[in-house]
Every structure is written in C-alpha cells, then in structure tokens.
Amino acid sequence: xxEKAIRRWIDLANPTRFLALADAMLPWLLGAAVLTxxxxxxMGFAAxxxxxxxxxxxxxxxxxxxxxxxxxxxxxxxxxxxxxxxWRHPLADVSLKAAAPIGAVFTALALLxxxxxxxxxxxxxxxxxxxxxxxxxLFLMYLGIIALTRxxxxxxxSARAAAILTLVGFINIPIIKFSVDWWNTLHQPASVFRxxxxxxxxxxxxxxxISAVGFTLLFLALHIMxxxxxxxxxxxxxxxxxxxxxxxxxxx
Amino acid sequence: MLAxxxxxxxxxxxxxxxxxxxxxxFLAVVAVIPFGVGPxxxxxxxxxxxxxxxxxxxxxxxxxxxxxxxxREDGSLDLxxxxxxxxxxxxxxxxxxxxxxxxxxxxxxxxxxxxxxxMNVPPLGLAAATLTLLAGTPAITFIxxxxxxLTVVLPRGGLLVSVLILPLTxxxxxxxxxxxxGAVADTxxxxxPFLILTALTLFFAVIGPVAAALALKGAAD
Numbered sequence: 244x245x246e247k248a249i250r251r252w253i254d255l256a257n258p259t260r261f262l263a264l265a266d267a268m269l270p271w272l273l274g275a276a277v278l279t280x281x282x283x284x285x286m287g288f289a290a291x292x293x294x295x296x297x298x299x300x301x302x303x304x305x306x307x308x309x310x311x312x313x314x315x316x317x318x319x320x321x322x323x324x325x326x327x328x329x330w331r332h333p334l335a336d337v338s339l340k341a342a343a344p345i346g347a348v349f350t351a352l353a354l355l356x357x358x359x360x361x362x363x364x365x366x367x368x369x370x371x372x373x374x375x376x377x378x379x380x381l382f383l384m385y386l387g388i389i390a391l392t393r394x395x396x397x398x399x400x401s402a403r404a405a406a407i408l409t410l411v412g413f414i415n416i417p418i419i420k421f422s423v424d425w426w427n428t429l430h431q432p433a434s435v436f437r438x439x440x441x442x443x444x445x446x447x448x449x450x451x452x453i454s455a456v457g458f459t460l461l462f463l464a465l466h467i468m469x470x471x472x473x474x475x476x477x478x479x480x481x482x483x484x485x486x487x488x489x490x491x492x493x494x495x
Numbered sequence: 496m497l498a499x500x501x502x503x504x505x506x507x508x509x510x511x512x513x514x515x516x517x518x519x520x521f522l523a524v525v526a527v528i529p530f531g532v533g534p535x536x537x538x539x540x541x542x543x544x545x546x547x548x549x550x551x552x553x554x555x556x557x558x559x560x561x562x563x564x565x566x567r568e569d570g571s572l573d574l575x576x577x578x579x580x581x582x583x584x585x586x587x588x589x590x591x592x593x594x595x596x597x598x599x600x601x602x603x604x605x606x607x608x609x610x611x612x613x614m615n616v617p618p619l620g621l622a623a624a625t626l627t628l629l630a631g632t633p634a635i636t637f638i639x640x641x642x643x644x645l646t647v648v649l650p651r652g653g654l655l656v657s658v659l660i661l662p663l664t665x666x667x668x669x670x671x672x673x674x675x676x677g678a679v680a681d682t683x684x685x686x687x688p689f690l691i692l693t694a695l696t697l698f699f700a701v702i703g704p705v706a707a708a709l710a711l712k713g714a715a716d
Contacts (some may be wrong), residue, residue, distance in 0.1 A: 403713030
C-alpha cells in the first residue's frame with residue numbers, strides 16, 4: 244500500500260503525467276472551491292452579528308482565511324524546498340516558484356482586510372504590534388523570494404537558491420503563529436486552534452471553517468494552475484533554445 | 496583556517512576595500528538623522544541607540560555583496576569549494592564571516608560611542624548600545640552571508656542582497672534596540688533582550704554558514 248503510494252508520488256515527477264492529472268482535477272477543484280467559498284460566505288452573512296463589533300465581524304470570514312493561507316502557502320513552499328534540496332523532485336521547484344506570488348497576494352489581502360477591520364475596531368489602520376509586524380515581514384520575504392526566482396535565468400540554480408532562502412525564512416512562521424501568545428499586544432490571541440477548544444461561538448465558527456476550507460481549495464486550484472503555466476513556460480523556453488541552436492547549426 | 500582568516504584580514508585592510516567606506520557611510524547616516532528629525536537633544540537622546548543600530552545595520556549590509564564575489568572573480572572561490580573534503584565548507588564560510596566582521600563591522604562598533612555623544616546619549620546608554628552592537632552585529636553578518644552566497648552568480652546582486660536580508664535581520668534589530676533602551680529606562684530590563692540577542696547571534700552563527708555553504712555549492716557547477 245505505502246509502496247504503491249510512493250510509486251504514484253514518483254510518477255508525478257514526470258511533468259506530462261502531472262499535466263494530465265492537473266487537467267483532470269482542475270475543473271473539479273475549482274468548482275468545489277467556488278461552491279465552498281460561496282456557501283461559507285453566505286453562511287457568514289446569515290450568521291448573527293457580534294454584540295460588540297456589529298457588522299464588521301463579517302470581515303473575519305475573509306480576513307482569517309487569507310491570514311491562515313498566507314502561512315499555509317509558505318509552509319507549502321518550505322516543504323517544496325525540502326523536496327528540491329533533499330529528494331530533487333523536479334516539480335518541487337515549480338511548486339515553490341508558482342506558490343510565491345499567490346502567497347504574496349494572500350498576505351497582502353490579509354494585511355489589507357485586517358487594516359480595514361482595524362480602522363473601526365481599534366481606531367487605527369496600522370499598529371506596530373507583534374502579529375502585524377511579523378506578517379508584514381512575511382510579505383517582504385515573499386517579495387524577496389519572487390525577486391530571487393526571477394533574477395536567475397538558470398532553472399537549476401534558481402531552484403536551489405530559492406529553496407535555501409525559503410528554508411531560512413521559515414523561522415518566521417512559528418513566530419507569526421505564537422506572536423499573539425508571546426507578546427501581549429493589540430491583535431487578539433488565537434481563538435480557533437487552541438488546546439482547550441475554540442473560544443468562538445459555533446454560530447460564527449462554522450461559516451468561518453467552511454470559508455477557510457473553501458479558500459484553501461481555491462489556493463490549491465490556483466497553485467496547480469500556476470504550476471501548469473510554469474511547466475508550459477519552461478517547455479516553451481527549452482523549445483526556443485533548441486530551435487535557436489538548430490538554426491545556428493544550419494547557418495554554420 | 497587561521498591562514499584564511501589572516502588572508503581575508505590582509506585583503507580587507509589593503510586599499511580598495513570597503514572597510515573604511517563602511518565607517519564613513521555609518522557616519523553619514525547617523526549625521527543625516529538630526530537634520531531629518533530636528534536638533535532636539537532630548538529627542539535625539541531617546542532615539543540615539545536606535546539610530547546607531549539602524550546605521551550599523553545599513554552600513555554592514557553595504558559590503559556584503561563583495562563577501563564571495565571577489566573570490567569568485569579571481570577563482571579562489573573554486574579552490575575553497577574544492578577544499579571542502581579537508582575543511583568543511585561551512586567552517587570556511589564561518590571564518591570568512593568572522594574576518595569580514597572584524598574588518599567591516601568592528602570599526603563601526605568602535606566609533607559608535609563617539610557618534611552616540613553627538614546624539615546626547617547618556618554614558619550608560621552609550622555603553623549599552625556599544626555592547627549590544629558588539630553582541631548583535633555578528634548575527635547580521637552571518638545572515639548576510641546567506642544572501643551573499645545566494646546572489647554570488649548575479650553580476651549586480653548588491654541591491655538584491657539587502658532586499659533578501661533585511662526582513663531576516665529585523666529580530667536582531669528589535670532585541671538590540673530593546674536591550675540598549677532597557678539599560679537607560681527604568682521600566683524596561685536590559686538582561687533578557689540582551690541574552691536573546693546573544694542567542695540570536697549564536698543561532699545564526701550555525702544556520703548562516705551552513706545555508707551559505709549549501710548555496711555556494713549550488714551556485715558552482
């Protein structure tokens with residue numbers, strides 16, 4: 244059983260197999276993502292308002308999934324870097340490069356929605372609190388990784404470089420997760436994933452969980468789409484190089 | 496390793512290196528701040544240690560892109576890479592970092608108290624800021640080695656190094672400034688942030704050279 248699973252994982256290393264699988268999976272994944280996000284948001288609008296925050300609590304249904312995905316995406320990238328450095332899986336590098344811009348956008352959206360939520364609740368767009376600052380650093384690191392993956396034109400080199408940078412930057416993820424516990428600042432502490440169970444009422448928790456699952460599916464769909472585009476891009480570049488070499492050979 | 500250290504020092508001291516330029520840059524950055532925030536001595540005394548830290552951070556980023564690039568240009572980087580079987584590459588990188596720090600950053604730490612006087616920082620604050628700089632700046636060099644190794648193949652990687660490295664150095668800056676403020680203010684403590692700063696330096700002294708060695712091996716093929 245496990246051997247079979249490993250076998251299939253290795254089979255995926257063949258980009259053509261991956262492309263076939265991606266083509267087959269993508270419509271379903273995308274459909275499920277849109278459906279789940281729609282259901283989650285609809286439930287979010289049907290859920291009761293918070294007695295203190297009023298209608299602004301509805302921002303939570305997009306803010307929390309974005310924030311959670313900004314960290315999830317980086318974790319996916321760190322796992323891909325391990326795949327590049329340890330197993331030299333040829334698609335791990337594609338996965339890392341494809342995930343970086345998506346993660347940057349999710350992080351930017353998390354910061355933006357948080358800012359819009361913070362204005363009525365905290366009375367300010369931005370505070371230099373531990374959680375906000377560490378997420379902002381995460382955003383900067385995404386941009387740095389994107390810059391590095393685009394700076395080198397050799398795929399192999401850029402893969403290793405980006406993987407090393409991603410792994411070094413992974414230190415930030417636990418800092419973000421625990422920043423609200425270590426430093427007692429303005430951002431509220433964790434209220435969903437706690438050892439003693441969530442402190443948030445089920446009527447608000449369910450829409451939040453469903454919309455989080457929906458956005459995660461959306462991320463996976465976008466990620467596979469971006470990976471597919473990246474594989475195609477590399478094929479085009481390789482074919483162009485071959486064509487150029489052939490033309491040179493004919494000329495000489 | 497000692498021979499390598501001495502070679503780096505000798506190369507660094509000779510003309511054409513960035514050692515003195517770094518100190519001048521530090522001087523310029525610190526001198527520009529009072530023009531920006533106004534010559535209010537009380538305010539300057541309060542933010543003085545922070546200015547010293549930011550100046551030292553920027554100045555130590557300045558020469559980082561040359562850390563491996565000069566060696567790559569004259570081919571000695573390949574020799575260092577090939578000697579990996581005799582001397583672990585991470586150890587070589589560590590030695591280079593220590594030498595780079597001695598040449599490029601230690602002078603900054605030494606002139607920091609003098610610049611702090613311009614900022615009207617009290618003597619105790621001066622001592623604390625210098626001590627935190629002494630303990631914290633090696634971490635910046637070790638993190639910087641990763642960036643320098645990643646961008647060694649790029650012809651103009653200098654700016655990219657700073658962009659990649661700055662987010663990672665923020666914890667060092669936070670605890671460095673917190674410790675130097677803790678020495679002066681009554682409400683804050685000096686020792687806890689200072690110990691965390693030292694821990695960061697030790698942590699990056701391991702992570703930095705190992706990651707940089709990995710990156711250098713990836714860059715040379």
